Amino acid sequence: MIGSMGRWEPNARGRLEQAALELYIERGFEQTTVAEIAKQAGLTERTFFRHFADKREVLFGGTGRLQELLVSTIASAPDSAAPIDAIAAAFEAAGTVLQERREIVRQRQTIIAANAELQERELIKLASLGSALADALHRRGVTDLAASLAAEAGIAVFRIAFEHWINDTGQPDLPQLIRESLDELKAVTAGK
Amino acid sequence: MIGSMGRWEPNARGRLEQAALELYIERGFEQTTVAEIAKQAGLTERTFFRHFADKREVLFGGTGRLQELLVSTIASAPDSAAPIDAIAAAFEAAGTVLQERREIVRQRQTIIAANAELQERELIKLASLGSALADALHRRGVTDLAASLAAEAGIAVFRIAFEHWINDTGQPDLPQLIRESLDELKAVTAGK
DNA sequence: TACGCTGATGACAGCGACTGACATGGGATG
DNA sequence: CATCCCATGTCAGTCGCTGTCATCAGCGTA
Numbered sequence: 003m004i005g006s007m008g009r010w011e012p013n014a015r016g017r018l019e020q021a022a023l024e025l026y027i028e029r030g031f032e033q034t035t036v037a038e039i040a041k042q043a044g045l046t047e048r049t050f051f052r053h054f055a056d057k058r059e060v061l062f063g064g065t066g067r068l069q070e071l072l073v074s075t076i077a078s079a080p081d082s083a084a085p086i087d088a089i090a091a092a093f094e095a096a097g098t099v100l101q102e103r104r105e106i107v108r109q110r111q112t113i114i115a116a117n118a119e120l121q122e123r124e125l126i127k128l129a130s131l132g133s134a135l136a137d138a139l140h141r142r143g144v145t146d147l148a149a150s151l152a153a154e155a156g157i158a159v160f161r162i163a164f165e166h167w168i169n170d171t172g173q174p175d176l177p178q179l180i181r182e183s184l185d186e187l188k189a190v191t192a193g194k
Numbered sequence: 195m196i197g198s199m200g201r202w203e204p205n206a207r208g209r210l211e212q213a214a215l216e217l218y219i220e221r222g223f224e225q226t227t228v229a230e231i232a233k234q235a236g237l238t239e240r241t242f243f244r245h246f247a248d249k250r251e252v253l254f255g256g257t258g259r260l261q262e263l264l265v266s267t268i269a270s271a272p273d274s275a276a277p278i279d280a281i282a283a284a285f286e287a288a289g290t291v292l293q294e295r296r297e298i299v300r301q302r303q304t305i306i307a308a309n310a311e312l313q314e315r316e317l318i319k320l321a322s323l324g325s326a327l328a329d330a331l332h333r334r335g336v337t338d339l340a341a342s343l344a345a346e347a348g349i350a351v352f353r354i355a356f357e358h359w360i361n362d363t364g365q366p367d368l369p370q371l372i373r374e375s376l377d378e379l380k381a382v383t384a385g386k
Numbered sequence: 387t388a389c390g391c392t393g394a395t396g397a398c399a400g401c402g403a404c405t406g407a408c409a410t411g412g413g414a415t416g
Numbered sequence: 417c418a419t420c421c422c423a424t425g426t427c428a429g430t431c432g433c434t435g436t437c438a439t440c441a442g443c444g445t446a
Contacts, residue, residue: 008441009394009440009441010394010395035430035431036431036432037431045395045396046395046396047433048398048433048434049395049396051432051433051434052395055433056433057431057432057433086382086383118318121318122314122315122318123314125317126310126314126317129313129317147374148378148381148382151350151351151354151375151378151382152382152383154350154353154354155347155350155379155382155383158343158347158349161346162343162346182339183339183343186339186340186343187343187347188383188385189340190277190340190344190347191278191347191380191384192380192383192384193380200413201412201413201423201424202424206423206424227401228404229402237425238424238425238426239403240404240405240426240427241423241425243403243404243405249402249403249404
């Protein structure tokens with residue numbers, strides 16, 4: 003039969019992610035126990051930890067896909083593109099995707115902003131992203147040092163643009179903010 | 195009397211820091227319990243948590259002083275200095291200090307490199323440092339956006355220089371590496 | 387059909403990080 | 417001398433996280 007149940011409800015991982023998001027919003031991250039998340043998803047605490055390394059990781063399932071998008075955008079940039087421009091193009095593409103999920107992204111960011119441990123996790127995800135971007139540039143023949151710096155600078159540009167996009171009450175355009183942020187970085191680093 | 199004991203041995207905090215450093219080196223961070231650190235320092239686990247917010251924080255007591263040095267260096271830069279140059283001067287000063295404590299810094303970094311949670315803590319300390327630097331620039335009349343970007347770019351430059359300084363088998367000069375890293379960033383961000 | 391294997395889940399015990407509440411007792415202060 | 421202060425000790429408790437073993441539907445295979 004279509005829709006017949008197997009032994010278990012499908013998509014346990016997704017149910018855990020959704021339950022966690024709801025509870026983190028409702029009560030806050032610290033006030034939510036893993037047992038509560040699991041119960042709301044119809045599972046046990048032990049199963050939660052089979053799907054996610056820890057209580058924080060359940061919020062960061064999407065970062066992997068975003069990283070793939072960024073890396074593939076860099077890989078498919080024309081050979082003539084300068085490193086910083088390949089990076090900028092990648093972040094603008096990512097910005098477009100994030101903009102489409104604006105409300106969910108804002109909810110998630112609200113949760114993260116309220117808890118230092120979650121900020122730490124986000125930062126290490128960004129650092130890992132930085133390594134991946136530097137690798138992608140390196141594969142295009144860019145020097146190690148230049149690749150690392152372009153990647154880190156790109157992340158700085160993105161972080162600041164993203165922060166403004168989240169906090170501004172209006173509905174600014176994220177790719178546009180990224181471009182402005184990059185221009186400002188270029189102006190700031192322009193040796194006199 | 196000089197040297198007479200009070201009720202407790204002095205410098206409990208310092209003893210905890212030292213005990214933690216020794217045990218983290220000897221057995222690794224995860225394999226060391228807080229109770230063991232406290233015992234080695236002649237104290238109890240509860241007292242450890244009165245001095246440090248968590249097991250990781252005991253390794254990051256020095257970051258506060260480094261941040262003060264960076265902020266005051268920026269504050270005392272000549273008015274004519276561009277933001278990026280004030281930042282660079284600050285990091286070069288910090289680099290000089292770190293270079294004087296080379297062995298301890300390397301030990302500490304070895305511990306951190308071996309554990310993801312410690313890397314997370316270091317990243318959030320750097321992020322906090324970035325905010326402080328941006329504030330310091332802002333007090334010099336630099337725009338919000340320019341201040342944030344100069345600070346973040348400076349941190350990227352420092353991180354990459356520091357990483358090379360730690361990993362290179364030779365004894366390269368950290369302030370020199372910072373200057374080279376900054377030059378590379380300027381080259382990479384130079385719009386054509 | 388019967389058999390056995392697999393893989394996701396449950397059940398349970400246990401460790402260690404961290405917290406709240408209360409007790410203790412020298413040192414400083416009056 | 418009486419009093420307060422405050423760094424530390426003691427104890428009980430919660431929760432994140434792990435190791436281990438049991439369960440049992442689905443699936444292939446004899």
